Amino acid sequence: MPTFFERRQLVTPGDLLAEGDYTAGENTYVEDNKLYASRIGIVDYEDKTVNVVALRAFYVPRAGDVVIGTVIEVGFNGWVVDINAPYQALLRASDVLSRPFKPQKDELSQFLDMGDLIVAKIFSYDRAHNPQLSVGEPGLGKVTRGQIMRITPTKIPRAIGRKGSMISMIKQETGCQIILGLNGVVLITGKNPEDEELAMMAIRKIDEESHTSGLTDRITQMVKDEKAKRRKDEE
Amino acid sequence: MSQKTEKLIDKKGLRLDGRKLDELRPIKIEIGVLSNADGSAYIEQGKNKILAAVFGPRELHPKHLALQDRMVLRCRYHMAPFSVQERKSPAPSRREVELSKVIRESLEPSVFLENYPRTGIDIFIEVLQADGGTRCASITVASLALADAGIPMRDLVVACAAGKIEDTVVLDLMDTEDKVGVADVPVALMPNLNAITLLQMDGILSMEEFEQAVNMALEGCKKIYALQKEALKVKYVGVKEEAEE
Numbered sequence: 001m002p003t004f005f006e007r008r009q010l011v012t013p014g015d016l017l018a019e020g021d022y023t024a025g026e027n028t029y030v031e032d033n034k035l036y037a038s039r040i041g042i043v044d045y046e047d048k049t050v051n052v053v054a055l056r057a058f059y060v061p062r063a064g065d066v067v068i069g070t071v072i073e074v075g076f077n078g079w080v081v082d083i084n085a086p087y088q089a090l091l092r093a094s095d096v097l098s099r100p101f102k103p104q105k106d107e108l109s110q111f112l113d114m115g116d117l118i119v120a121k122i123f124s125y126d127r128a129h130n131p132q133l134s135v136g137e138p139g140l141g142k143v144t145r146g147q148i149m150r151i152t153p154t155k156i157p158r159a160i161g162r163k164g165s166m167i168s169m170i171k172q173e174t175g176c177q178i179i180l181g182l183n184g185v186v187l188i189t190g191k192n193p194e195d196e197e198l199a200m201m202a203i204r205k206i207d208e209e210s211h212t213s214g215l216t217d218r219i220t221q222m223v224k225d226e227k228a229k230r231r232k233d234e235e
Numbered sequence: 236m237s238q239k240t241e242k243l244i245d246k247k248g249l250r251l252d253g254r255k256l257d258e259l260r261p262i263k264i265e266i267g268v269l270s271n272a273d274g275s276a277y278i279e280q281g282k283n284k285i286l287a288a289v290f291g292p293r294e295l296h297p298k299h300l301a302l303q304d305r306m307v308l309r310c311r312y313h314m315a316p317f318s319v320q321e322r323k324s325p326a327p328s329r330r331e332v333e334l335s336k337v338i339r340e341s342l343e344p345s346v347f348l349e350n351y352p353r354t355g356i357d358i359f360i361e362v363l364q365a366d367g368g369t370r371c372a373s374i375t376v377a378s379l380a381l382a383d384a385g386i387p388m389r390d391l392v393v394a395c396a397a398g399k400i401e402d403t404v405v406l407d408l409m410d411t412e413d414k415v416g417v418a419d420v421p422v423a424l425m426p427n428l429n430a431i432t433l434l435q436m437d438g439i440l441s442m443e444e445f446e447q448a449v450n451m452a453l454e455g456c457k458k459i460y461a462l463q464k465e466a467l468k469v470k471y472v473g474v475k476e477e478a479e480e
Contacts, residue, residue: 012467013345013382014390014427027387029347036427038347038387040467055471056274056385058292060351086292086306086354127352128303 007044010055011037017050025051042211053211059085059153059183061122061131068143068181069133071116074109077101081118081133084153084183091120091133098136117143119179119187139179146177146189147196151207153184158210159203166206166216173223174199198226243400243412251412252281256405259395259455264376264466266383272359274384276466278376281409282366285373287380288359295355305348307355310339312373314362334370335360341374341394341423341433347387356386367410371396374423374433375459382467391463392432394423395455397448399440404447406455420445422452426460 003018005011017028018035027039028050037043041052061067061083069089073080078092093101096111112118118133119140125131135141151159159180160167171178176190176199186203190196202219209215244250254260260281269275272288279285295301312335316325327335338360346356358380360373371394378392398408400416413419418438424431440448 010468010471012391012464013388014425016427029387029389031389031428036389038389039385040382040471054385056383058273058385086294086351088294 003045003050005043008042010041011043011052012040013038015043017043017052018045021048023049025049027052027054027057054154055211057152057154059083061085061087061089061125062182063122063125065122065182066119066140066179067122067133067183068117068119068148068179068185068187069183071112071114071118074112074114076103077108079108079112081120083131083133084150084185085131087125087130089120089122089131089133091118091135095134095136112142117148117187119143119181143187146187147200149186149188149200149203151184151186151203152210153182155207155210156180156182156184158215159186159206161216166219169216169220170199170202170223173220173227174202178203194230198223201226243415244403244405250400250405252409254407256403257451257454259407259458260409262459262462264379264462266379266466266470272380272384274380274382274386276376276379276383278372278379280368280372280375280407282364283362283369283372284364285369285376286361286363287373287376288361289356289377289380289384289386290359291356291384292351292354292386293356295353301353301355304352306346306351306353308339308343308346308348308358309355310335310342310358310360310377312338312360312362312370314365314369318362318365334373337370337433337435338373338377342377342381342392344430344432345378345388345390345392345425346381347389350387356381356384365410367408367413368396368421370394371421371423375463379463379466383470390425390427390430391460392423392425393456393460393463394421394433395452395459396421397452397455399438399444399448404444404451406451418444418448420448420452422449422456424453424456424460426457 015037022035024030037052039054041054043052067083069081069083071079072082081089083089120133120135123132123134174195179187188196188199263279265277268277274289277286374394397406398419400412418440420436423433
């Protein structure tokens with residue numbers, strides 16, 4: 001049962017990774033008892049499972065994910081939302097109104113219109129149906145202020161860090177509220193544009209350097225240096 | 236032109252552009268050249284210059300084309316009006332429509348189509364300059380663009396042609412050799428799975444010559460595959476090293 005790679009090696013689709021008694025983890029597949037990579041990424045294994053951390057991928061919806069999307073269509077009894085995934089998501093009117101929707105009385109575009117951004121949770125999704133969104137929890141709903149940035153969706157877990165260490169550090173250092181949509185859209189709300197700018201800088205750095213080690217320490221250092229520099233400029 | 240066509244292979248056994256019989260044209264590949272596409276790649280193979288862009292998987296329009304059990308791969312092969320000596324009409328010709336289909340069918344086996352039902356992937360291949368063997372170069376570059384778009388794939392697809400000019404079987408025909416020569420055999424291969432996804436023959440070959448041509452093309456495929464991988468690694472290792480500085 002040999003393996004054909006070194007840890008943290010860059011692989012391309014079709015690379016033979018292992019033969020025999022191994023389980024295919026993320027971005028890999030098995031054919032004829034042989035395990036191959038299916039995406040460009042960094043390969044690693046844990047126990048008998050071989051994983052490829054993809055360097056290029058797109059967001060695939062999963063029930064329970066918090067995402068940030070753009071309303072692209074106002075329909076008869078709900079909205080169509082672009083969540084940066086292969087499928088467009090649906091948000092039902094009754095979910096936003098939290099009461100039955102009456103077409104005679106309610107004008108949907110008064111609640112959400114085309115181009116509006118919303119923070120929502122994926123309520124249901126499977127192969128046969130497009131994802132359904134829900135905004136019926138605290139913290140979800142229309143985005144009214146703050147800044148939006150887009151990063152590679154696969155890098156969101158890195159931006160969260162181990163048990164949220166990375167993101168809570170950035171929140172604390174910059175004093176910004178940050179919502180990481182699992183679809184790669186990030187919402188940053190701070191007291192002033194400078195704080196938001198700083199948080200965006202940190203997240204952009206994570207996006208670019210996600211596969212390197214010791215990143216949390218370097219980001220902390222960068223944010224602190226940047227803050228010190230700004231204080232100096234003010235004086 | 237007529238003078239050139241008299242001798243495709245000189246006394247030393249070299250071809251019009253000075254290549255040996257089993258030598259490829261020089262190849263240059265770049266990944267991720269277009270920022271608006273989800274994935275893109277560019278190839279120069281001799282005088283061929285081809286650009287490929289991939290979008291998706293995304294909601295398919297028109298919607299009635301969507302399939303309930305798998306995604307749809309769409310492909311457009313197009314030659315720019317300035318890609319050949321005489322201006323080519325930008326409207327899709329019979330040949331382009333056919334090549335679009337051939338390229339699509341040679342890429343389809345490499346993509347996990349069943350993963351994202353009801354969606355579509357669009358591949359746009361733009362030939363900026365043509366000098367024979369564009370279908371093979373297009374397959375090679377489109378496969379890289381798919382990988383760059385992060386689409387899960389069984390393997391990369393790489394294509395190369397061999398053919399017969401005068402009485403000899405040679406590798407990677409260029410335009411004049413293709414037009415004046417006797418036969419042309421394009422082959423597309425998934426190198427790790429050792430599976431052929433395209434095999435065509437235009438012209439007349441004996442059984443022995445055909446076998447020789449296929450084997451020669453497969454050897455060419457393997458050489459190009461090494462360049463494909465190299466290009467991907469340069470792009471992504473480059474990113475990695477920059478980050479570590």
